[in-house]
Amino acid sequence: MKIERVSDEHALYLRDESRSVGKADYIAFPVCDADVFEALAFARENGLAVTTQGGRTGLAAGAVPRGGLVLNLSRMDKILGPEREGETVLLRVQPGVLLVNLRKYVEGLRSEYGPLFFPPDPTETTASIGGMTACNASGARTYFYGPTRRYVEGLRVILADGRTVSLRRGEQKASGRFLSLRCEDGSTVEVDLPSYRIPAVKNASGYYVEDGMDAVDLFVGSDGTLGIVTEVLLRLEPLPPQIWECGFLLNAERDALDLTEALRKNCSRLASIEFFDEGALRVLRERKAWDASLFSLAEVPEDVHSILFVEIHADSKKAAFEELEKASACLAACNGDPARTWFGWNAADIRRFKDFRHAVPESVNMLIDVRRRKEPGITKLGTDMSVPDRCLHRVFALYREGLSQLGLQSAVWGHIGNNHVHVNILPNSLAEYARAKELYGEWAKQVTEMGGAVSAEHGVGKLKASFLETMYGASAIGEMRALKRAFDPACMLNPGNLFGTGD
Ligand SMILES: Cc1cc2nc3c(=O)[nH]c(=O)nc-3n(C[C@H](O)[C@H](O)[C@H](O)COP(=O)(O)OP(=O)(O)OC[C@H]3O[C@@H](n4cnc5c(N)ncnc54)[C@H](O)[C@@H]3O)c2cc1C
Structure with a gap:
């Protein structure tokens, strides 16, 4: 090489x-x-x-x-093949396999294994399986199916010193908070795991630790700081025979929040509950007015304030229809108009919904790229925080108050079913950018006080290192550093991730 x-x-x-x-x-x-x-x-x-x-x-x-x-690792992109374990189908892949290619491959397994799917679905399908594993990526369907972690059954990891660890879930576990990890050459890495408790919310912030944890879980979501993942064994799930999708067009944000809570309480077959606010819809409308590539995208009437998308996964048409009826009843109880519902039940419809949802972040990124040409020092600030169910209204009030007090433009969308939306602040100037950064830091504190997480799915990387300290405190960061050093004493791998400067 x-x-x-x-x-x-x-x-x-x-x-x-x-x-x-x-x-x-x-x-x-x-x-x-x-x-x-x-x-x-x-x-x-x-x-x-x-x-x-x-x-x-x-x-x-x-x-x-x-x-x-x-x-x-983009050239380590081989799919090494499926394996059966009882009723379960596993798929072994190199880390550079892109999600889009994995999905095509899994579709091709249909004749031999029946319809299957890999549930994690970050909107961006050019994400690689190694990256998704390192970030514990999620997506819309995490509401029902959980994050990438849940589908990683095994890993092969190369450590900084060249030793290799091959892991199968269930084979190597911590004793309490002590882990003695066997490498392939028979040596061990012995490490005291950090003592903090991870919050019971959607979370991709720092190392996952718990008493007696599986060693696989230490590497999933570690932001590539402990080793290089060179093989992943994934678990596939049976694809539900009925997948229906609805878009509820709403006149007020409060209705979207109430509807989210009602759907959570009354529906049991929703794979996702996704939200788009007025700011996000405005950016999309503005791009659609000039960009012919969005010609086939559905028009959103001017008076629509927010859209809530739900995806129903069911075993039969009858079950899907019952779920739809329950969701419609929730809609009616939350000031929604069932006549203003987009509905899709076949693959083409579902594709159109996905294209719509993907066009929103794309349009926001394009807008900010245009602004950066005038002012290269600014960038979009996108939050990735989650809070417990009881704090949904409170966290939205927090976001709205801060944005309006500082007069900042924003576009909000995301995984509201998990109380996890991306507030994208779109600064026009360096002064606005500085104010936005301060506001984001303040939100991180408040979200931590609510029992939330500063990163729910994108990982901490370099940009959220200071928020990780806000979330867990300096002493926990010290424990995380000690863990990192046990695997990578010279701090050679991914410096800057999780700990910012001075790993
Ligand atoms: C439009 C858009 C929408 C998105 N929507 C979502 C969403 O809904 N949900 C979500 O979770 N994310 C989302 N993302 C973010 C992104 O797709 C995910 O974070 C994804 O997991 C990154 O994968 P990647 O292969 O691109 O990783 P990279 O960006 O290349 O790397 C991410 C991290 O993983 C580490 N890494 C990569 N490969 C390995 C490896 N083999 N071993 C060790 N470490 C490794 C890198 O060092 C880095 O720290 C979105 C991104 C975009 C652009």
Whole structure:
């Protein structure tokens, strides 16, 4: 494998979808474990930091290098094949496999294994399985199916010193908060796990720890700071025969919040509950007015304030219809008009809904790129925080109050079923950007007080390192650093992730 000097042609590999830009001296594109060993040996010999990259769709700058060597895994993209374990179908993949390609492959298994699917669904399908594992990625269907963690049955990880760990869920567990991890060469990594308790909300903030935990779970969501994942064993799920989707067009945000709570209480077959606010719909309408590529996207009437999308997963048409009736009753009780509902029940309809939802973040990113041409110092600030169910109205009040007091433009969307929306603040100037950053920091404190998480799905990366300290406190960060050092004493892997500067 060639380890190349970074040149202008590698500009793409210095950034991710957070729009942060880094720097690096070398870049390597391994295709197998032996190449990863070689790259790590080169980095150790030359005292280089190593930044691992998957699809670079991350939003927390986790894959943005800070000098040293970029280890881009996009060419480790082989699907190694399905395996049966009793009734369960598992799929072994290299980390660079993109979600979009994994989905196509799983569809192709239908004739032999029946209809299956891989539930985690970050909207961006060019995310890689390695990146999704490192971030514990989620998506809309996490409301019902849980995050990536739940579908990782095994991992192969190469540590900074070149040792390898092969893990199958259930085989290596901590004793209380002490983990003695066996490597393939028979040596062990012995480590005291941090003592903090993780909140009972959707969470991708820092290391996952609990008494007696499975070692697989330590690596999932570790932001690539403990080792390089070179193989993942995923569990696939039977695809429900009926997948229906509705978009409820609402006149007020309060109705959307009430409807979310009513749906949570009364419906049992909803895979997702997703929200788009007035600001998000406005940005989309404005782009649709000039961008012909959005021609086929549904028109949103001007008086619609928010949209709530729900996806019904059911075993039969009858069950899906019953769920739809329950959801419609909730809608009527929350000032909604059943006549203003978008409805889809076949693959083409579902695709159209997904295209609509994907067009929103894309349009916001385009808008901010235009603003950055005038003022390169600004960028979008997108929150990723979750709170317990009881705090849904409270957290929205917090967001609205801050935005209106500071006069900041925003677009809000996301996974409201999990009380987890992305508030995207869209600054026009450096002054607004500075105010927005301060506001975001204040929200992180308040969300922590509510028992929430500062990152629910994007991971902490480099951009949210200070929020991690807000969430867990300085002493817990010290414990996390000690854990990191047990695996990577020279702090060679992904410096800047989780801990900011001074790993
Ligand atoms: C439009 C848009 C919508 C999105 N929607 C969602 C969403 O709904 N839900 C969601 O969860 N995310 C979402 N994301 C964010 C992103 O897609 C996820 O964070 C995804 O998991 C990143 O995968 P990636 O392969 O691009 O990782 P990268 O960006 O390349 O890397 C992310 C992190 O993982 C580490 N990493 C990557 N591969 C490995 C490996 N093999 N071993 C060790 N560490 C590794 C990197 O070092 C980095 O720290 C969205 C992004 C965009 C642009």
